[in-house]
Amino acid sequence: MDDQTNTGDATIEPFTLHIPQGEIDDLKQRIARTRWADKEVTDGSFQGTSLDKAREVARYWKDEYDWRRFEQEVNQYPQFTTKIDNLNIHFFHVRSNESNAKAILLTHGWPGSFVEFLKCIPLLVDPVSNGGRPDDAFHVIIPSLPGWGFTEPPKETGWNMEHTAKALITLMEQRLCYEKWFAQGGDYGAAITTLMAQMRPMGLVAIHLNLLLTIPKTLENPTDEESRALEAFHITQNEMCGWKWISSTRPQTIAYLLSDSAIGQAMWIYDKYQDWTDNAGDPEDALTLDEMLDNISVHWFSRSAGSISRIFWEDRHFNFDFEPVEMPVAVLVFEKDIFKHPKKWAEQGYTNMIHFHKVNKGKHFGAFERPEILVKDIRLGFANR
Template sequence: MIEPFRFEAPQAALDDLHERLDRARWPERETVDDWSQGVPLDAMKALVEHWRHRYDWRACEAKINALPNFTSEIDGLPIHFIHVRSAHQDALPIILTHGWPGSILEFLDVIDPLTNPEKHGGSAQDAFHVVIPSLPGYGFSGKPADTGWGVERIANAWAILMQRLGYGRYVAQGGDWGSAVTRMMAAQRPEGLEAIHLNMVIVFPNAGEDNSDAEAQEAIAVANAHKRWGLGYSTQQSTRPQTLAYALADSPIGQAAWIYEKLQAWTDNDGRAEDALPAEAILDLITLYWLTNTGGSSARLYWESFSTAFGDSPIELPVACSIFPAEMRRPPRRWAERVFSNIIHWNRLEKGGHFAAFEQPSLFVSELRNAFRKIR
């Protein structure tokens, strides 16, 4: 039921990528001097030049394959996951869930600090056994051929996976879609789930309440700006993902721009995505989407669940929240307390954005250690 997994991209696929990049037909330059119309032409050309002439996918592939990778069929779909056990047998099992346009790659730099804490400023009591699945339709997991793979079904699949791995007691963590899946797990309360941690916290103010304080005003302004300028991608993916899929499957530059824009918009940077993430890491993520042809299949999760993913169902399990300063939603704690009745950790960080583990692995690890010490 659990099979070892290894990925090796056919050389023909890499050659095809290079040929497509060489044949690129570029649009005209934007009519502004910033990113307000999308990825600027000069920035896109620079990224593609790096991709074509200096980037090495095989280095990323080697990092992935150096870890214990597996697949297991759950509810009729092959689910890929990384599973790294700590040398400490009493370590706390944790399942980490990525979002869009993320992947398992976001978590590669936190695996060793979580499983071997003494090497990274922690103690043996901080150790975790780490499970990192690829969402259905993402990365190396199977692509659903029928409707129904929304967050509820994914949350149930993750509970089955943890049970299948023999973990009778565990915690869950997520951001972006991972936040929605993790919250749904807490709402479903599968046997063994003890607590959750979120690094994207979507909760809402009550109508008519006094939100004149600075923290609430900032939260409202940030949310309104995202609604005004940041939801075009999600409207497309939640309504017509198949139409989008043709462009993303056929054009590597189109796929790259679709992701690169969000890495610039959602990371804690000084104007460039490369301020927050190395160019190699950016291209690792983009190339993973390209080689697995998951632009369309990953978008369908929005069609399945976007309108219902972040409801206000009460959560009684212990909840830990880390609010990063460049996150697209930064609510005050009192909004969250109406949904989460047992908040065990709440912290506002000084740096970092939407891709917390990817951008700030040390801070991310510290947050998980501090949060889950309370339930060990």
């Protein structure tokens, strides 16, 4: 790896999540003062979260949701911060008691955060109590990506996916000093994990992905499976991609909207839970409202709407047609995901595939919706490595 990252001060400081009560009170007051939009008028097609549902979520967030409960759950796990390239990076580092545990870096996507992986931690760290064997144990590292959550927002341009990938390698190898480690990612995290694999850092042994990025632009004589997969990709990049076009072209403008309106921020994310979870019309078929609001509240209290939007501006020219990855890769495909992944495409982009598995439960938020399936697949993919 050509490491151009300025590592800076290598100090690692403990971190405890605590939001001042005044900010919690302010959130409730903002929700109470919401200036509501008109009720939707549609022909039966989906135009976004309905007014009735938005009001229901708002009422629960204001009157019943317990942020202190979430803080208590989060703070049971060791968290830290460290400066990498002048940016204070927040991360979880939860060590297993098993002597042969492997280290795994879990990288979240959008509109997620570290919240996506919380249910995976006990399954990975203590496999014996969770359906596994001692050899299945992992030390778990979960960073808040630059721009996200309680990692310091970048104050300058240049923090694109490549820069982030280099920073995470620095975290694993120069801060935590792992000589052998694994990485997993989906969504945006899959892109960063793929980039890390292409950089071939000294200690990275193999990667696990639950979303692949090998999408051909055109196909000659495609099979039915390939045609369906290409159609699904075009839908995600067009009619389902309004959020990305706004973020990648006018990040500062959307930052004002999402930073000032609590309900605006909530519906910006809730809309994706409605579209991108394995549900029968209601996101609560897949995730509890508390779980969704845990993630939404992290976005709100960290005031990260602007910095997250700028990340997509940084990566607005990302190309899905990238050089093949030679590092060993294990793949889990959630068949209902917004991207479809024929094995043929996967083998073209990831030439050293050591594991490929499809499941028909869960959708885009694999770690969040189906942590037990994801963890089982990680164990299988990285077995004997």
